[in-house]
Amino acid sequence: SQELEQSPQSLIVQEGKNLTINCTSSKTLYGLYWYKQKYGEGLIFLMMLQKGGEEKSHEKITAKLDEKKQQSSLHITASQPSHAGIYLCGAGPYNNNDMRFGAGTRLTVKP
Amino acid sequence: DVKVTQSSRYLVKRTGEKVFLECVQDMDHENMFWYRQDPGLGLRLIYFSYDVKMKEKGDIPEGYSVSREKKERFSLILESASTNQTSMYLCASSSPMRDREKLFFGSGTQLSVL
Numbered sequence: 001s002q003e004l005e006q007s008p009q010s011l012i013v014q015e016g017k018n019l020t021i022n023c024t025s026s027k028t029l030y031g032l033y034w035y036k037q038k039y040g041e042g043l044i045f046l047m048m049l050q051k052g053g054e055e056k057s058h059e060k061i062t063a064k065l066d067e068k069k070q071q072s073s074l075h076i077t078a079s080q081p082s083h084a085g086i087y088l089c090g091a092g093p094y095n096n097n098d099m100r101f102g103a104g105t106r107l108t109v110k111p
Numbered sequence: 112d113v114k115v116t117q118s119s120r121y122l123v124k125r126t127g128e129k130v131f132l133e134c135v136q137d138m139d140h141e142n143m144f145w146y147r148q149d150p151g152l153g154l155r156l157i158y159f160s161y162d163v164k165m166k167e168k169g170d171i172p173e174g175y176s177v178s179r180e181k182k183e184r185f186s187l188i189l190e191s192a193s194t195n196q197t198s199m200y201l202c203a204s205s206s207p208m209r210d211r212e213k214l215f216f217g218s219g220t221q222l223s224v225l
Binding site: 088103 | 156199219
């Protein structure tokens with residue numbers, strides 16, 4: 001079973017619109033990671049959050065981790081076609097350094 | 112830059128064949144991982160290794176085995192390929208000492224078993 005729940009599963013937005021993707025865990029997270037995957041390719045690391053209430057930004061992407069460290073949100077401002085892809089949240093370590101991932105959110109940005 | 116290289120982008124095999132998926136990383140990472148990715152299920156961990164000759168089962172090890180004879184190389188073996196092993200396979204590596212749990216991924220191998 002998935003230990004990380006992502007929502008929504010897919011998202012279609014018009015270019016220029018803002019959007020938010022959520023990632024929820026039933027357990028307190030030691031670390032929460034956001035990755036982006038272009039279709040048919042490997043994952044690229046975006047950001048890592050570790051402290052409750054932490055917020056990080058990279059260009060137009062902002063990620064937050066709630067105070068309880070059980071939920072994270074990824075927010076994209078003024079979306080561009082280049083933002084399209086699959087966004088996955090990951091968490092770990094669990095046993096012996098392994099990482100677990102959510103099912104992913106497929107983002108489409110319409111020009 | 113860290114480079115994780117998977118030997119094939121696309122692979123087509125027949126049911127019952129023995130399949131080898133190779134992964135090589137060039138950053139002296141201790142940890143290496145094999146995931147499979149399926150629509151709606153996300154990434155699921157098959158096996159991982161935290162040292163040479165060491166391996167740990169992930170969530171779905173059945174039907175797979177792994178080999179790590181050298182630090183830079185982690186192989187995934189499908190002993191007798193079946194159609195339900197058609198999937199995207201992703202290899203990753205990390206160094207807990209240097210990058211914490213940040214994973215570096217290969218480009219993936221799309222395996223089709225006919």
